[in-house]
Amino acid sequence: MELLHYGAFGDLGSWTLTSLVLVGLTGAVFLGLPLWAFTTITAAMLWSFGAPWWLATLVGLPLVALLVPPLRRGLGDRVLRFLRQSGFMPAISETERAAIAAGTVWLDGELFSGQPKLAKLASADYPDLNPAERKFLDGPVAQACAML
Numbered sequence: 001m002e003l004l005h006y007g008a009f010g011d012l013g014s015w016t017l018t019s020l021v022l023v024g025l026t027g028a029v030f031l032g033l034p035l036w037a038f039t040t041i042t043a044a045m046l047w048s049f050g051a052p053w054w055l056a057t058l059v060g061l062p063l064v065a066l067l068v069p070p071l072r073r074g075l076g077d078r079v080l081r082f083l084r085q086s087g088f089m090p091a092i093s094e095t096e097r098a099a100i101a102a103g104t105v106w107l108d109g110e111l112f113s114g115q116p117k118l119a120k121l122a123s124a125d126y127p128d129l130n131p132a133e134r135k136f137l138d139g140p141v142a143q144a145c146a147m148l
Contacts (some may be wrong), residue, residue, distance in 0.1 A: 017049050039063040 012020075016085045022115050024045055028038050046056045082142060083089045092100075107124055129137070 012049075021045055021049070035063075036067060039067060 004037075024041060025038070029042050033041075038119055039060075042059060045051075046059065051059075065075070078088075109119060
């Protein structure tokens with residue numbers, strides 16, 4: 001028996017409906033649509049495909065609850081607190097602590113943004129090399145490059 005047997009697209013098969021839902025919701029997530037748009041798309045799909053009331057309630061209530069900022073913050077805080085206390089969250093390494101303490105990502109943020117601004121990279125203040133680093137570059141590195 002077909003689970004979804006009524007609605008605007010009720011004559012389509014279960015696999016077709018499932019594929020349409022997956023493509024629609026995955027596309028919404030891929031495009032980075034806001035939560036209200038994702039909820040609207042989900043509600044439209046549930047209605048169009050004739051989802052039973054219990055499925056619409058099961059899917060809709062959490063989405064509507066997440067649309068209310070105070071509820072979303074409260075739920076998020078509780079979930080994160082639970083994950084920390086239960087040991088699911090990994091411990092922060094010393095390198096990660098140093099990166100967080102630095103407070104900036106310097107040019108790495110620009111490089112990994114996906115569309116770096118080359119003018120910003122070219123005009124950045126780069127630190128000078130200390131004498132040991134200069135000696136290394138002028139010595140072994142220059143010698144290795146000359147061998148190529």
